[in-house]
Amino acid sequence: MNVRKNAILMVAMVLTASPAIAGHDRVPPVRDPVVLRECGSCHMAFQPDFLPARSWERIMDGLADHFGEDASLPADVKGAIRAYLAANAGGAAGWRARGEATPERITGTPAFMREHRFPERVWRDPKVLTKSNCPACHSAAEKGLYDDD
Amino acid sequence: MKKASWKHSRVILAVLVTLAAPVVAGAGDNGREAILAAYAAEAKASDPSFSGFSANRGETLFRSVRSGGDERTPSCTSCHTGDPRAPGRNAKTGRRIDPVAVSANVRRFTEGEKVEKHFARDCKSVLGRPCTVLEKGDYITFLEGQ
Numbered sequence: 001m002n003v004r005k006n007a008i009l010m011v012a013m014v015l016t017a018s019p020a021i022a023g024h025d026r027v028p029p030v031r032d033p034v035v036l037r038e039c040g041s042c043h044m045a046f047q048p049d050f051l052p053a054r055s056w057e058r059i060m061d062g063l064a065d066h067f068g069e070d071a072s073l074p075a076d077v078k079g080a081i082r083a084y085l086a087a088n089a090g091g092a093a094g095w096r097a098r099g100e101a102t103p104e105r106i107t108g109t110p111a112f113m114r115e116h117r118f119p120e121r122v123w124r125d126p127k128v129l130t131k132s133n134c135p136a137c138h139s140a141a142e143k144g145l146y147d148d149d
Numbered sequence: 150m151k152k153a154s155w156k157h158s159r160v161i162l163a164v165l166v167t168l169a170a171p172v173v174a175g176a177g178d179n180g181r182e183a184i185l186a187a188y189a190a191e192a193k194a195s196d197p198s199f200s201g202f203s204a205n206r207g208e209t210l211f212r213s214v215r216s217g218g219d220e221r222t223p224s225c226t227s228c229h230t231g232d233p234r235a236p237g238r239n240a241k242t243g244r245r246i247d248p249v250a251v252s253a254n255v256r257r258f259t260e261g262e263k264v265e266k267h268f269a270r271d272c273k274s275v276l277g278r279p280c281t282v283l284e285k286g287d288y289i290t291f292l293e294g295q
Contacts, residue, residue: 127243
């Protein structure tokens with residue numbers, strides 16, 4: 001009886017405590033089908049929480065030269081994606097953007113760099129290929145779960 | 150000039166897709182056949198001696214190694230792999246790409262917008278220029294038979 005009570009208590013504690021423990025390792029997943037399809041066609045559809053709205057605005061303004069790629073989209077599709085990203089962006093004054101006014105690379109934010117202090121050879125692993133390939137190491141990255149490292 | 154003719158081809162494509170869609174609605178390949186028909190009409194318009202697309206030429210385009218584009222992607226196979234029935238991997242981002250052979254994915258080349266977008270983007274990446282309408286028709290014809 002006592003054991004069972006303890007077990008229930010422990011489960012309850014884990015359930016209530018885990019979001020706090022996980023902290024920034026969990027972000028809301030992308031649910032918009034247009035964003036998933038268009039952004040997710042070439043790379044993982046990164047969760048908007050990783051950048052402030054002003055960053056997403058700048059990225060959406062520059063699709064003709066999107067990190068060297070011409071990622072232009074029809075105006076209506078572009079508008080829908082921009083609205084979703086801005087509405088779900090990380091806080092404008094939030095921790096993710098600190099240190100850089102309008103970051104365009106998630107991998108250049110202080111928050112990312114703090115969590116990814118690896119030797120060069122880790123990044124050169126052919127499985128990784130590029131720093132923006134989140135799912136190479138975080139198998140549930142697309143679900144917004146980054147606490148599996 | 151180039152931009153204008155590309156826009157032009159998109160308009161023709163859109164019109165033909167719209168016209169053709171109701172006729173073959175229900176068939177799994179309706180979009181693809183309409184796209185190919187539009188490309189054929191455009192090819193014929195620009196070259197009266199055009200006599201059809203070629204899977205062989207399409208395969209050559211798919212496999213050949215070029216030097217005009219992004220150095221990470223000297224060939225279509227850099228991302229789509231040498232086996233069109235196998236999944237590929239984006240050589241720039243590491244993202245998985247579904248097989249491009251129609252036998253492996255019947256929805257391949259059925260949406261005009263998507264097809265045009267990728268011919269524009271991917272041909273630039275490999276060849277350093279957009280694909281011609283002949284190359285586009287050949288490419289789809291090759292993968293339709295795979």
